[in-house]
Amino acid sequence: MPMEVGYLVDSLRRVRKYHTASIPVTEGELDGKIVAIAVGGMGRAAALRATSVLLDGHRPSWLISAGFAGALNPEVARGDLALPAEVVDTEGGRFPIARPESLGREIRHLTGRLLTVDRVVLTAAEKAALHQQFAADFLDMESSAVAAICAERLVRFLSVRVISDDAHADLPREVATLVSQSGSYRVGAALRAIWNRPSSIKDFWRLHEQALEAADRLARFLTRCLGQLPA
Numbered sequence: 001m002p003m004e005v006g007y008l009v010d011s012l013r014r015v016r017k018y019h020t021a022s023i024p025v026t027e028g029e030l031d032g033k034i035v036a037i038a039v040g041g042m043g044r045a046a047a048l049r050a051t052s053v054l055l056d057g058h059r060p061s062w063l064i065s066a067g068f069a070g071a072l073n074p075e076v077a078r079g080d081l082a083l084p085a086e087v088v089d090t091e092g093g094r095f096p097i098a099r100p101e102s103l104g105r106e107i108r109h110l111t112g113r114l115l116t117v118d119r120v121v122l123t124a125a126e127k128a129a130l131h132q133q134f135a136a137d138f139l140d141m142e143s144s145a146v147a148a149i150c151a152e153r154l155v156r157f158l159s160v161r162v163i164s165d166d167a168h169a170d171l172p173r174e175v176a177t178l179v180s181q182s183g184s185y186r187v188g189a190a191l192r193a194i195w196n197r198p199s200s201i202k203d204f205w206r207l208h209e210q211a212l213e214a215a216d217r218l219a220r221f222l223t224r225c226l227g228q229l230p231a
Contacts, residue, residue: 001039001041001042001067002039003211003212003215004066004067004068004215004218005026005037005039005066005067005215005219006215006219007215007216007218007219007220008037008066008218008219008222008223009026009028009037010219011030011219011223012026012027012028012029012030012035013028013029013030014028014029015027015028016028020053020057021049021052021053023038023039023040023049023050023053024038024039025037025038025039025053025054025057026039030223030226030227031223031226031227033226033227033229035226036054036057036058036060038050038051038053038054040142042141042142043118043141043142044116044118044141044142044144044145045145046142047065047141047142047143047145047146048145048146048149051063051145051146051149051150052149055149055153055155060155061155061156061229061231062155062156062157062158062229063150063155063156063157063158064157064158064159064160064222064225065140065142065143065146065147065157065158065159065160066159066160066161066218066222067140067142067161067162067218068140068161068162068163068164068211068214068218069082069114069138069139069140069161069162069163069164070121070127070138070139070140070163070164070165070167071127071137071138071163071165071166071167072115072127072128072130072131072134072136072137072138072139072167073112073131073136073137073138073167074131074166074167074168076110076112076137076138076163076166076167077163077166078163078164078165078166078169078210078214079162079163079213079214079217080109080110080162080163081104081107081108081109081110081160081161081162081163081217081218081221082109082110082111082112082114082137082138082159082160082161082162082163083097083099083103083104083109083110083111083158083159083160083225084097084111084112084113084114084137084138084143084159084161085097085099085111085112085113086112086113086114087113087114087115087116087143087144087147087159088113088114088115088116088134088136088144089115089116089117089144090115090116090117090118090134093144093148095144095147095148095151095157097147097157097158097159098156099158100228100229100230102228103158103225103228103229104221104224104225104228105228106224107221107224109221110137112136112137112138113134113135113136113137113138114136114137114138114139114140114143114159114161115130115134115136115138115139115140116139116140116141116142116143116144116145117130117139117140117141118141119141120141120171121139122170122171123170123171124167124168124169124170127139127167128167131167138161138163140159140161143159143161146159147159158225160218160221160222160225161218162214162215162217162218162221163214164210164211164214165210171207
């Protein structure tokens with residue numbers, strides 16, 4: 001989503017922006033490398049479109065699925081950084097990730113298993129069930145789709161994630177309806193939620209502040225990782 005990459009875009013030099021197949025793409029330079037960022041939106045279908053744009057238009061040496069993730073493992077805390085060693089999905093797909101051993105050095109981060117799901121998981125009970133069923137530590141809605149197409153096209157793949165909510169947290173029920181598939185906010189849905197539950201505005205503001213903090217941590221970690229990737 002735009003919020004997930006905003007701070008990273010700000011760190012690029014010689015920036016160029018354009019749209020391809022209705023997907024915004026930002027190109028720039030970082031530590032001597034050319035970086036292309038596609039904002040695909042939420043979900044596997046959106047991730048596939050964005051990945052295809054990058055693979056066809058840029059032929060990258062590495063493709064990174066980056067963004068927020070929820071914690072499934074109770075030992076994972078909000079704000080933790082993750083470089084998963086494996087991505088799985090609910091259909092049984094498994095995608096081991098080979099990454100340089102030095103990647104992410106000097107910054108505390110977690111490895112583990114990342115589960116890709118097709119819906120926003122709101123409750124601690126749902127997270128506990130997924131943790132037990134799939135032995136996964138984190139969850140997102142995109143990485144397995146990106147991993148699958150990278151495996152097919154023989155492109156090196158990484159997932160880089162920052163934990164936005166821990167395994168014990170119940171998210172406000174309105175969250176599932178507030179963000180469109182493109183990653184933009186549904187203003188009408190937000191207004192209806194506030195009208196129906198005025199106290200939700202406090203929840204939304206807290207989540208917004210936490211998301212900005214997570215995006216900043218993600219950008220700093222990504223910047224370090226990009227500088228350490230071999231050509």
